[in-house]
Amino acid sequence: MAQDMQTKATGARLDQGDSRVRHDTGLSGALRGFVDRVSSGDLGMLPVVVGLVLISVVFSLLNPVFLAPANLVNVLFDAAAVGFIALGVVCVLLLGEIDLSIGSMSGLSSAIIGVLWINTGLPLAVAIAGSLAMGALVGVVYGVLRNKFEMPSFVATLSGLLALLGLQLYILGPTGSINLPFSSPLVRFGQILIMPAWLSYLVAILPGVLIVIGAVRTNAQRTAANLSSPGISIAIAKAAVLTLGLVFAVYYLELSRGVPWMFGVFVMFVVLLDYALVRTQWGRSMFAVGGNAEAARRSGINVQRIRMSAFMVCSTFAALGGVFAAARLASASQQAGSGDVNLNAIAAAVIGGTSLFGGRGSAWSALLGVLVIMAISNGLTLLNLSSSLRYMITGGVLAVAVIVDSLARRSRASHGRA
Amino acid sequence: MEQASAAHAPGELILRLRGVGKKFGAVTALEDIDLDVHAGEVVALVGDNGAGKSTLVKVLAGVHQPTSGTIEVQGKAVTLDTPGKALELGIATVFQDLALCENLDVVANLFLGHEISPWRMDEVQMEVRAWTLLQELAARIPSVREPIASLSGGQRQTVAIARSLLLEPQIIMLDEPTAALGVAQTAEVLNLIERVRARGHGVILISHNMEDVRAVADRIVVLRLGKNNGVYTAETSHQELVAAITGANENAVSRRAARKLEEVDQG
Ligand SMILES: Nc1ncnc2c1ncn2[C@@H]1O[C@H](COP(=O)(O)OP(=O)(O)O)[C@@H](O)[C@H]1O
Ligand SMILES: [Mg+2]
Numbered sequence A: 001m002a003q004d005m006q007t008k009a010t011g012a013r014l015d016q017g018d019s020r021v022r023h024d025t026g027l028s029g030a031l032r033g034f035v036d037r038v039s040s041g042d043l044g045m046l047p048v049v050v051g052l053v054l055i056s057v058v059f060s061l062l063n064p065v066f067l068a069p070a071n072l073v074n075v076l077f078d079a080a081a082v083g084f085i086a087l088g089v090v091c092v093l094l095l096g097e098i099d100l101s102i103g104s105m106s107g108l109s110s111a112i113i114g115v116l117w118i119n120t121g122l123p124l125a126v127a128i129a130g131s132l133a134m135g136a137l138v139g140v141v142y143g144v145l146r147n148k149f150e151m152p153s154f155v156a157t158l159s160g161l162l163a164l165l166g167l168q169l170y171i172l173g174p175t176g177s178i179n180l181p182f183s184s185p186l187v188r189f190g191q192i193l194i195m196p197a198w199l200s201y202l203v204a205i206l207p208g209v210l211i212v213i214g215a216v217r218t219n220a221q222r223t224a225a226n227l228s229s230p231g232i233s234i235a236i237a238k239a240a241v242l243t244l245g246l247v248f249a250v251y252y253l254e255l256s257r258g259v260p261w262m263f264g265v266f267v268m269f270v271v272l273l274d275y276a277l278v279r280t281q282w283g284r285s286m287f288a289v290g291g292n293a294e295a296a297r298r299s300g301i302n303v304q305r306i307r308m309s310a311f312m313v314c315s316t317f318a319a320l321g322g323v324f325a326a327a328r329l330a331s332a333s334q335q336a337g338s339g340d341v342n343l344n345a346i347a348a349a350v351i352g353g354t355s356l357f358g359g360r361g362s363a364w365s366a367l368l369g370v371l372v373i374m375a376i377s378n379g380l381t382l383l384n385l386s387s388s389l390r391y392m393i394t395g396g397v398l399a400v401a402v403i404v405d406s407l408a409r410r411s412r413a414s415h416g417r418a
Numbered sequence B: 001m002e003q004a005s006a007a008h009a010p011g012e013l014i015l016r017l018r019g020v021g022k023k024f025g026a027v028t029a030l031e032d033i034d035l036d037v038h039a040g041e042v043v044a045l046v047g048d049n050g051a052g053k054s055t056l057v058k059v060l061a062g063v064h065q066p067t068s069g070t071i072e073v074q075g076k077a078v079t080l081d082t083p084g085k086a087l088e089l090g091i092a093t094v095f096q097d098l099a100l101c102e103n104l105d106v107v108a109n110l111f112l113g114h115e116i117s118p119w120r121m122d123e124v125q126m127e128v129r130a131w132t133l134l135q136e137l138a139a140r141i142p143s144v145r146e147p148i149a150s151l152s153g154g155q156r157q158t159v160a161i162a163r164s165l166l167l168e169p170q171i172i173m174l175d176e177p178t179a180a181l182g183v184a185q186t187a188e189v190l191n192l193i194e195r196v197r198a199r200g201h202g203v204i205l206i207s208h209n210m211e212d213v214r215a216v217a218d219r220i221v222v223l224r225l226g227k228n229n230g231v232y233t234a235e236t237s238h239q240e241l242v243a244a245i246t247g248a249n250e251n252a253v254s255r256r257a258a259r260k261l262e263e264v265d266q267g
Helices: A026-039 A046-062 A069-094 A102-119 A124-148 A153-172 A185-191 A197-224 A233-254 A261-279 A281-291 A293-298 A303-329 A341-351 A364-382 A387-414 B053-060 B083-088 B106-110 B123-136 B153-166 B183-198 B210-216 B238-246 B252-266
Strands: A177-179 A331-333 B013-024 B027-038 B042-046 B068-073 B076-078 B091-094 B171-175 B202-206 B219-224 B227-232
Touching (some): A026 A233, A046 A364, A102 A124, A102 A303, A124 A153, A124 A303, A185 A261, A185 A303, A197 A233, A261 A303, A303 A341, A341 A387, B027 B053, B053 B171, B091 B153, B106 B123, B153 B171, B153 B183, B171 B183, B183 B210
Parallel strands (some): B042 B219, B091 B171
Antiparallel strands (some): A177 A331, B013 B027, B068 B076, B219 B227
């Protein structure tokens, strides 16, 4: 078939045959591409970064303690549990679905830990496995309701919200609260354990190193395959900024206690989920189903299985979040998972840039979004505001995030970027 | 495209439909359809709007389940219960309502469901194959890393066609593939159809453009109101074909032709 090939502009790179396309190269090119993307509504992580800066300025003006290292360490301790839940939410939002029962699921998971571990005396690992299994099972139920009965996920999970809360209250029994021993590894993990300084610094340097190595390898591969390569100057600039930022963050946190293990484990899961979403066939299928489920089906993707997996991942992460919350609070109580947990987790995912409309998002949005939410919540607590005001303000922030999401979507549609 | 799959002896029967029917509730979209497709053959499927052409294509693509009848692929009776199954059996489809994900880029759409190395997708290799394939189609796609949403209708059509070729299918079905294409692109698609035929694959082409149909089709199967209405060849006269499609000798098309003739006579 080679003789039929009409290669235009022989000698040019395979992907640069079309003269209508501006081929951005180097740093200025990357900057120009970024401005183009943002102005067409492809905002990415921009709103969340702006939000974080804004929050830091406002709250530190109102109360200087906000930016103190000790307080930031606390924020990170608090962020991990909700962060895990938000990570699961990203998966269902990617499909254009929702899970409103994540709060109840995390509460139930705390209760399972308390009952199996403390009341029944089973080993901690068994208790954790039990609550994760429960999470996966709940995900299966939602998947079946969605796939076989075509039940909209917000209805299925709304009834799940009540049912799981009921189950939580039931297994906790009349006392309603189980205290976890402070000396246990789980509670120490949730309240005290800090990564050693050398490890924190190592982890802070790693992303930059990986970015540069990855860029060099991709460049070599692309050049060998006769494709244009973006050059490594962008990667080096990115890596430098990132490394500086991270190393400074670690340094700053080390002025107090340091980086909590809990948060470190959360970040590790963010990286894992990001890999799964970006580099594997499963992740590609998730985006495809969220973008156009019928098209995905016609491409041979098993849409029902993808949906099932998303609900399972979501509930399992919610259960894991519940375990972390129990560790953080050193108790399994009727209040666990109630109140603003649901909203915080969903808001975190949306604020971080995962669209409610499906097909757009990233695991990183859970990390960034949860930092925003937790910073707000922490800042308001420092100002001694009651939870009534905190709820209203967090609700308002979610509304703003959704408005930004909708407007950006409209702008993308008119700029032909879906 | 280079690693051709097991070629067939020319003329071997690769697809055989007998008595296929499809009902959508009260609507009978297809009734008692028979269709044969041989290796190295282009079968044109023609018929008026609503004749059931797209429905037949979707049944063969595993999108819709037939309510009756049998489908045989290479002599074996098969159930095409999912699109994945049809693809596995080597039946690839370019749908009339394009089945692309607008939020994904061209490469992702081309390889959707069949990514190279599923646990660690090989983006470079996929991009190279994407460009190679698109160049074979003489496609004018500015960048394969832009989301589909930014492409024109014709460009999307080309991506859909390229995708159907990716898996080296035994049979490729094209549902009005040239409707959104320009002159040069239409010619490219017709060339492509001939190349696919030359490689011993079967092609089912749906088109309203009789010129295109005559140019490439070995046989012309007419559907009318969901039923078979005769099999013709490229030599069949235009009038006869139109009559088969519309179902009568007396019809709008023949009346118009007659009037034109009269006008010419008088002029
Ligand atoms: N999903 C569907 N549900 C109900 N009726 C349908 C559906 N798809 C097609 N039909 C009906 O089947 C008939 C054939 O449609 P179609 O196959 O699209 O025709 P063609 O492609 O030949 O123009 C039409 O009457 C149409 O209304
Ligand atoms: Mg049609």
